[in-house]
Amino acid sequence: MFDRDRQRPxxxxxxxESDTRIGRAFDLVIQSLIIVSLVSFxxxxxxxxxxxxxxxxxxxxxxxxxxxxVEYVLRVIAARNKWGFIFSFFGxxxxxAIAPFYLATGLDLRAIRIFRLFRLFRAFKLFRYGRAIARAxxxxxxxxxxxxxxVLASLFLIYLAxxxxxxxxxxxxxxxxxxxxxxxxxxxxxxxxVGYGDxxxxxxxxxxxxxxxxxxxxxxVAVPAGLVASALSRxxxxxxxxxxx
Amino acid sequence: MFDRDRQRPxxxxxxxESDTRIGRAFDLVIQSLIIVSLVSFxxxxxxxxxxxxxxxxxxxxxxxxxxxxVEYVLRVIAARNKWGFIFSFFGxxxxxAIAPFYLATGLDLRAIRIFRLFRLFRAFKLFRYGRAIARAxxxxxxxxxxxxxxVLASLFLIYLAxxxxxxxxxxxxxxxxxxxxxxxxxxxxxxxxVGYGDxxxxxxxxxxxxxxxxxxxxxxVAVPAGLVASALSRxxxxxxxxxxx
Amino acid sequence: MFDRDRQRPxxxxxxxESDTRIGRAFDLVIQSLIIVSLVSFxxxxxxxxxxxxxxxxxxxxxxxxxxxxVEYVLRVIAARNKWGFIFSFFGxxxxxAIAPFYLATGLDLRAIRIFRLFRLFRAFKLFRYGRAIARAxxxxxxxxxxxxxxVLASLFLIYLAxxxxxxxxxxxxxxxxxxxxxxxxxxxxxxxxVGYGDxxxxxxxxxxxxxxxxxxxxxxVAVPAGLVASALSRxxxxxxxxxxx
Amino acid sequence: MFDRDRQRPxxxxxxxESDTRIGRAFDLVIQSLIIVSLVSFxxxxxxxxxxxxxxxxxxxxxxxxxxxxVEYVLRVIAARNKWGFIFSFFGxxxxxAIAPFYLATGLDLRAIRIFRLFRLFRAFKLFRYGRAIARAxxxxxxxxxxxxxxVLASLFLIYLAxxxxxxxxxxxxxxxxxxxxxxxxxxxxxxxxVGYGDxxxxxxxxxxxxxxxxxxxxxxVAVPAGLVASALSRxxxxxxxxxxx
Numbered sequence: 003m004f005d006r007d008r009q010r011p012x013x014x015x016x017x018x019e020s021d022t023r024i025g026r027a028f029d030l031v032i033q034s035l036i037i038v039s040l041v042s043f044x045x046x047x048x049x050x051x052x053x054x055x056x057x058x059x060x061x062x063x064x065x066x067x068x069x070x071x072v073e074y075v076l077r078v079i080a081a082r083n084k085w086g087f088i089f090s091f092f093g094x095x096x097x098x099a100i101a102p103f104y105l106a107t108g109l110d111l112r113a114i115r116i117f118r119l120f121r122l123f124r125a126f127k128l129f130r131y132g133r134a135i136a137r138a139x140x141x142x143x144x145x146x147x148x149x150x151x152x153v154l155a156s157l158f159l160i161y162l163a164x165x166x167x168x169x170x171x172x173x174x175x176x177x178x179x180x181x182x183x184x185x186x187x188x189x190x191x192x193x194x195x196v197g198y199g200d201x202x203x204x205x206x207x208x209x210x211x212x213x214x215x216x217x218x219x220x221x222x223v224a225v226p227a228g229l230v231a232s233a234l235s236r237x238x239x240x241x242x243x244x245x246x247x
Numbered sequence: 248m249f250d251r252d253r254q255r256p257x258x259x260x261x262x263x264e265s266d267t268r269i270g271r272a273f274d275l276v277i278q279s280l281i282i283v284s285l286v287s288f289x290x291x292x293x294x295x296x297x298x299x300x301x302x303x304x305x306x307x308x309x310x311x312x313x314x315x316x317v318e319y320v321l322r323v324i325a326a327r328n329k330w331g332f333i334f335s336f337f338g339x340x341x342x343x344a345i346a347p348f349y350l351a352t353g354l355d356l357r358a359i360r361i362f363r364l365f366r367l368f369r370a371f372k373l374f375r376y377g378r379a380i381a382r383a384x385x386x387x388x389x390x391x392x393x394x395x396x397x398v399l400a401s402l403f404l405i406y407l408a409x410x411x412x413x414x415x416x417x418x419x420x421x422x423x424x425x426x427x428x429x430x431x432x433x434x435x436x437x438x439x440x441v442g443y444g445d446x447x448x449x450x451x452x453x454x455x456x457x458x459x460x461x462x463x464x465x466x467x468v469a470v471p472a473g474l475v476a477s478a479l480s481r482x483x484x485x486x487x488x489x490x491x492x
Numbered sequence: 493m494f495d496r497d498r499q500r501p502x503x504x505x506x507x508x509e510s511d512t513r514i515g516r517a518f519d520l521v522i523q524s525l526i527i528v529s530l531v532s533f534x535x536x537x538x539x540x541x542x543x544x545x546x547x548x549x550x551x552x553x554x555x556x557x558x559x560x561x562v563e564y565v566l567r568v569i570a571a572r573n574k575w576g577f578i579f580s581f582f583g584x585x586x587x588x589a590i591a592p593f594y595l596a597t598g599l600d601l602r603a604i605r606i607f608r609l610f611r612l613f614r615a616f617k618l619f620r621y622g623r624a625i626a627r628a629x630x631x632x633x634x635x636x637x638x639x640x641x642x643v644l645a646s647l648f649l650i651y652l653a654x655x656x657x658x659x660x661x662x663x664x665x666x667x668x669x670x671x672x673x674x675x676x677x678x679x680x681x682x683x684x685x686v687g688y689g690d691x692x693x694x695x696x697x698x699x700x701x702x703x704x705x706x707x708x709x710x711x712x713v714a715v716p717a718g719l720v721a722s723a724l725s726r727x728x729x730x731x732x733x734x735x736x737x
Numbered sequence: 738m739f740d741r742d743r744q745r746p747x748x749x750x751x752x753x754e755s756d757t758r759i760g761r762a763f764d765l766v767i768q769s770l771i772i773v774s775l776v777s778f779x780x781x782x783x784x785x786x787x788x789x790x791x792x793x794x795x796x797x798x799x800x801x802x803x804x805x806x807v808e809y810v811l812r813v814i815a816a817r818n819k820w821g822f823i824f825s826f827f828g829x830x831x832x833x834a835i836a837p838f839y840l841a842t843g844l845d846l847r848a849i850r851i852f853r854l855f856r857l858f859r860a861f862k863l864f865r866y867g868r869a870i871a872r873a874x875x876x877x878x879x880x881x882x883x884x885x886x887x888v889l890a891s892l893f894l895i896y897l898a899x900x901x902x903x904x905x906x907x908x909x910x911x912x913x914x915x916x917x918x919x920x921x922x923x924x925x926x927x928x929x930x931v932g933y934g935d936x937x938x939x940x941x942x943x944x945x946x947x948x949x950x951x952x953x954x955x956x957x958v959a960v961p962a963g964l965v966a967s968a969l970s971r972x973x974x975x976x977x978x979x980x981x982x
Contacts, residue, residue: 292671684951
């Protein structure tokens with residue numbers, strides 16, 4: 003209510019909060035740099051890059067890591083509970099996002115590239131705030147047991163489908179359905195309805211079996227997503243009409 | 248209540264409303280012409296058209312644009328707030344739908360063809376009326392935050408999947424998974440379950456990774472549609488039982 | 493309450509109702525014969541059938557049509573409102589299911605085969621009874637407006653997607669994306685997530701466009717099914733708790 | 738309430754219940770052995786296994802079957818109603834999971850392999866407990882009629898689609914759409930949106946027909962999964978707010 007009260011924002015407000023103008027600006031700058039760093043990382047994977055481009059990408063790398071390092075130090079300084087921040091989810095993510103740069107310098111290039119995967123976790127920071135995440139968490143908590151059950155049932159069905167199709171197709175297609183493990187790949191691609199078309203049954207028995215598996219499987223594999231949607235809709239409703247609950 | 252009151256309809260009733268007989272007829276004629284114009288546009292793209300067909304299509308083009316121009320002028324004349332109409336969504340769409348015809352005559356053919364894309368927006372007019380659109384808007388408003396969150400989470404997952412599959416498949420399939428950008432195409436085609444079959448993992452690691460990504464991804468990518476459906480169902484319910492809300 | 497009251501069932505009870513023992517038996521026999529007739533029809537399409545098999549299939553055809561003809565005559569006789577039955581949905585379906593057999597004898601074989609398609613409508617009889625159909629109808633009535641809107645929006649999106657991909661892919665793949673009509677096929681196969689893999693974009697622009705179209709499209713095309721499911725769930729709930737409504 | 742009451746657990750508590758420490762341990766050991774046995778079974782299908790591996794897999798087989806046999810005997814001894822357990826679902830599953838090992842020793846290897854399929858049912862034991870299963874059953878009970886109706890409608894649609902596409906595509910693709918049975922395979926793969934790409938229409942008529950079938954079919958085939966999700970969400974809600982029901 004008393005906006006006039008506002009004075010020079012504290013470091014904590016700038017670094018950890020987003021309700022002052024400078025705090026929002028800080029967040030936007032950091033988030034933009036994360037995206038710049040991710041785009042730069044993606045470009046690095048392109049084959050046949052010119053030496054100039056490689057040099058430019060290296061500058062972007064050094065620059066963004068420098069800024070993220072300063073940001074990390076500021077967060078540790080500003081945190082009310084320093085060790086609490088360092089061992090919190092985002093404290094660890096922030097550190098892991100910059101550590102490979104310093105740690106990998108002595109190693110060969112290939113190793114560095116694999117370490118850089120962790121940099122992606124910076125993107126989690128983009129989702130740090132918001133009531134929508136709280137709702138997503140509440141929803142997930144509500145339906146967790148069901149999701150575990152339907153995922154287990156899906157895994158069971160996928161394994162059963164893989165063993166079944168192995169017996170139907172192995173003799174007709176000894177390469178595509180060479181063992182239960184390659185049949186598992188078929189079962190996953192089929193029951194998720196992705197259907198690449200790299201493996202599919204050609205025998206009458208295999209096709210009848212696939213039909214039965216699909217009719218049962220679609221009613222199991224598709225349930226978790228529908229359940230999350232339905233439960234989320236209830237959570238949204240409950241928030242809008244608090245007097246009913 | 249006083250239907251007897253009805254006299255000769257005003258221009259506004261004819262052009263903007265559909266509760267008089269002539270107003271409905273006007274709408275139907277315009278909407279039919281939009282469809283004629285779209286069909287004609289589609290036929291134009293067919294290769295090896297005879298000169299006679301091309302001439303016929305040109306006549307359809309000139310005819311429909313002429314009628315849409317008259318319609319636009321009538322709408323401006325009939326509008327109670329002329330500038331309000333001109334800068335409204337449909338005012339702009341109506342103008343953009345006819346402008347290319349007049350503007351493009353001096354330019355080369357290729358440019359004209361690209362401008363003609365805007366003609367498609369005429370189809371929006373078909374959806375101008377109806378309570379169903381109001382409900383769709385209300386529903387979208389209700390779940391907007393969640394949709395943004397799940398779309399962001401989907402984008403994050405797609406990027407993570409692309410980087411992961413790049414590391415698993417790049418060496419085995421240097422053409423299909425040449426860089427993170429072609430891996431992104433794979434991730435989008437897979438997580439939407441379209442699964443064209445132009446790119447798919449062949450290594451054991453890549454297939455295991457795909458399985459994990461699909462199990463997590465399907466529960467994220469499919470949520471927005473289910474949420475819209477569920478929320479829409481609530482909005483419909485609320486409309487039918489207004490005393491409860 | 494007074495089961496003892498039951499006497500010899502009337503023709504109407506046998507033919508049109510299923511709450512007497514003989515009425516149920518009549519239904520079961522007819523429904524089994526419909527399935528026999530459909531299986532026989534499917535076998536007829538197999539290439540390289542032996543003359544004996546052809547003769548057997550012909551006997552099944554003549555036999556089932558004879559029984560369905562007797563059934564039709566019995567229904568007309570038993571119907572309380574004869575013309576009402578003849579022009580009811582199932583009256584017409586019953587007649588159309590047998591008429592081709594009598595009408596087609598003078599024509600060539602090809603024509604007969606096409607007429608036989610109508611025989612399939614006999615299967616509708618299998619779904620004649622049940623409260624579940626009443627619920628399905630009530631549900632459909634509830635969401636009809638929304639389904640029309642989302643189907644229209646889907647058609648609009650599909651057309652927009654087809655025109656867009658035509659501009660992106662036509663030059664790179666002049667055969668696959670030769671015109672807006674073949675692009676429409678791509679748009680339908682993609683937005684329904686069937687993804688056969690017969691046509692898919694290969695240009696960077698086309699792939700980016702596909703991504704955007706899929707993100708918007710999946711949230712439109714998948715809504716009607718979810719809406720039917722959600723509304724059906726409400727109808728079921730309302731039936732179980734009638735005091736609330 | 739009286740935890741102190743607990744004394745040495747009875748055999749029934751160890752074998753059939755999981756609320757004592759030793760009962761939980763027993764369950765975990767058995768469940769782990771089932772998974773070991775399934776993994777071992779999958780590895781057996783790999784071509785080109787070394788003799789040493791084959792011998793190791795045989796030891797795993799003998800060992801797990803021995804333990805499962807002891808477990809089965811203990812269950813029969815501990816069961817309060819012995820014949821009730823033996824003829825219960827899990828009693829039969831437990832026996833069928835071990836019987837092939839003893840019965841098949843006199844037969845040839847191929848027969849044994851097919852019998853081993855039943856071993857998979859051991860995995861059902863993993864899902865023996867939990868309220869989530871009770872909810873899944875209650876949900877299924879609620880929507881059983883609708884699922885039967887929509888599955889029947891799906892089967893009807895699939896058959897209709899197969900016959901239709903046969904007439905459109907048979908002449909253009911006499912191999913892919915050779916008869917109604919191969920067309921049925923196309924219909925199943927298409928309406929479940931798997932879309933392998935092994936068969937797809939190429940004629941204009943076939944493509945238009947596919948479009949219509951998909952628009953109707955997706956709104957039927959996808960309903961059961963959505964309905965289960967929606968009803969499950971209601972069951973969860975009802976459990977949390979018992980005073981409302």
